[in-house]
Amino acid sequence: xxxxxxxxxxxxxxxxxxxxxxxxxxxxxxxxxxxxxxxxxxxxxxxxxxxxxxxxxxxxxxxxxxxxxxxxxxxxxxxxxxxxxxxxxxxxxxxxxxxxxxxxxxxxxxxxxxxxxxxxxxxxxxxxxxxxxxxxxxxxxxxxxxxxxx
Amino acid sequence: xxxxxxxxxxxxxxxxxxxxxxxxxxxxxxxxxxxxxxxxxxxxxxxxxxxxxxxxxxxxxxxxxxxxxxxxxxxxxxxxxxxxxxxxxxxxxxxxxxxxxxxxxxxxxxxxxxxxxxxxxxxxxxxxxxxxxxxxxxxxxxxxxxxxxxxxxxxxxxxxxxxxxxxxxxxxxxxxxxxxxxxxxxxxxxxxxxxxxxxxxxxxxxxxxxxxxxxxxxxxxxxxxxxxxxxxxxxxxxxxxxxxxxxxxxxxxxxxxxxxxxxxxxxxxxxxxxxxxxxxxxxxxxxxxxxxxxxxxxxxxxxxxxxx
Numbered sequence: 486x487x488x489x490x491x492x493x494x495x496x497x498x499x500x501x502x503x504x505x506x507x508x509x510x511x512x513x514x515x516x517x518x519x520x521x522x523x524x525x526x527x528x529x530x531x532x533x534x535x536x537x538x539x540x541x542x543x544x545x546x547x548x549x550x551x552x553x554x555x556x557x558x559x560x561x562x563x564x565x566x567x568x569x570x571x572x573x574x575x576x577x578x579x580x581x582x583x584x585x586x587x588x589x590x591x592x593x594x595x596x597x598x599x600x601x602x603x604x605x606x607x608x609x610x611x612x613x614x615x616x617x618x619x620x621x622x623x624x625x626x627x628x629x630x631x632x633x634x635x
Numbered sequence: 636x637x638x639x640x641x642x643x644x645x646x647x648x649x650x651x652x653x654x655x656x657x658x659x660x661x662x663x664x665x666x667x668x669x670x671x672x673x674x675x676x677x678x679x680x681x682x683x684x685x686x687x688x689x690x691x692x693x694x695x696x697x698x699x700x701x702x703x704x705x706x707x708x709x710x711x712x713x714x715x716x717x718x719x720x721x722x723x724x725x726x727x728x729x730x731x732x733x734x735x736x737x738x739x740x741x742x743x744x745x746x747x748x749x750x751x752x753x754x755x756x757x758x759x760x761x762x763x764x765x766x767x768x769x770x771x772x773x774x775x776x777x778x779x780x781x782x783x784x785x786x787x788x789x790x791x792x793x794x795x796x797x798x799x800x801x802x803x804x805x806x807x808x809x810x811x812x813x814x815x816x817x818x819x820x821x822x823x824x825x826x827x828x829x830x831x832x833x834x835x836x837x838x839x840x841x842x843x844x845x846x847x848x849x850x851x852x853x854x855x856x857x858x859x860x861x862x863x864x865x866x867x868x869x870x871x872x873x874x875x876x877x878x879x880x881x882x883x884x885x886x887x888x889x890x891x892x893x894x895x896x897x898x899x900x901x902x903x904x905x906x907x908x909x910x911x912x913x914x915x916x917x918x919x920x921x922x923x924x925x926x927x928x929x930x931x932x933x934x935x936x937x938x939x940x941x942x943x
Contacts (some may be wrong), residue, residue: 496872521799525795525799527933529794529907529909533703533707533795533798534795534802535700535701535703535704535796535798535802536697536701537800537802537803538800541868545688552694552697552698553694553695553697553698554697554700555698555699555700555857555858555861556700557700557704557851557853557854557920558850558920559847560704560708563909577883579910582916584898586898587905588901588912588914588916589703589901589910589912589914591910592747593903593910597768597860598905598909598910600908600909600910600911601909601912602906602909602910602911602912603912604911604912604913604914605914606914606915606916606917607848607914607916607917607918607919608754608854608857608894609857609896609919610698610861621734631706631707632799633704633707633711
């Protein structure tokens with residue numbers, strides 16, 4: 486009888502542990518939507534919203550999040566970023582062209598810009614690569630806007 | 636005492652497990668509304684995907700640019716609004732298969748964006764109704780908050796909010812259809828939207844010859860390639876097979892468009908807190924008159940099959 490009770494207690498503890506673990510993982514989920522509005526506010530006048538991106542580093546297990554988009558020659562694009570840090574420290578964006586050459590980055594002299602404008606010179610697939618450099622906050626959002634005006 | 640403790644633990648366990656189950660079921664319900672209805676009504680067959688993963692499909696789908704870029708480009712060039720180039724909302728009753736509904740949902744969405752960019756609120760509202768009807772027909776109506784969309788569409792200064800809502804809706808639809816292995820509908824919606832934007836651009840160039848728009852038509856070579864990659868995964872569907880054949884024919888015309896790129900390093904400067912990057916690369920796109928006519932005729936023929 487004692488053995489049966491012990492087994493049941495062990496089983497209960499195991500199940501509870503798994504449930505609590507799942508609960509804590511769920512509560513640490515990235516709610517990027519709250520940062521999307523901040524990104525929208527940063528979009529300079531004259532730019533039209535086009536797309537929002539959720540940047541979820543899964544609590545640090547995913548140090549890099551990448552999206553692709555076809556950019557058009559002559560169009561001005563703007564990417565704005567936001568996370569819980571007003572200075573966006575450690576949240577880096579690198580833009581690569583279709584040949585995987587780096588054409589733009591929001592990190593200059595250790596400063597992280599939260600808005601980056603890019604005038605596209607060649608139509609093609611571009612890669613927006615977001616990396617968590619020096620931050621423990623693995624949740625952010627970005628917004629892509631465009632302007633066709635010269 | 637031990638028995639009491641054990642009993643309490645059992646009760647605790649039951650409560651925890653029940654709670655976890657309820658949370659799980661409610662999260663499923665939130666993610667997949669009206670799943671049975673959608674499955675029952677879909678006449679576009681559930682096609683087995685090739686070896687491509689859902690993630691890769693999703694990545695390509697979200698990389699296709701918004702047709703709205705073209706509408707802005709046309710408007711910014713001072714070209715007048717042309718209602719005659721759009722798909723009439725009166726055609727809606729003839730769209731009675733999911734294949735045609737999905738393609739025309741894309742077409743009407745592009746027309747809605749075009750009307751909105753030009754501040755044609757009455758037309759925009761007509762197109763909201765068409766979009767709504769097509770979405771309902773595909774059992775995707777639950778993703779559209781039509782009263783809010785109508786309110787935003789009735790004022791062109793709300794364009795950013797309208798775009799945020801419609802883009803978010805489309806992302807949710809993509810995720811929903813992808814989860815059900817029916818991303819073919821997402822791809823048809825995208826293809827319809829892209830074809831309509833190409834058609835609008837070709838119509839403008841015919842009336843107002845313009846180098847920038849001619850180049851823009853030539854650049855669609857890249858996107859056509861992406862769309863064909865997506866569509867070919869669903870080629871076992873006879874409707875999609877026919878569409879792929881037509882678009883492959885168009886691609887043959889696009890093969891003659893010459894694109895050359897010369898890479899040069901970018902330069903950066905800070906303007907009002909924004910890092911401005913100027914790409915100094917040079918890209919040349921050569922589209923001859925013959926190429927232009929062939930592409931234009933090809934897109935008109937494909938569109939005509941879809942809308943009539």
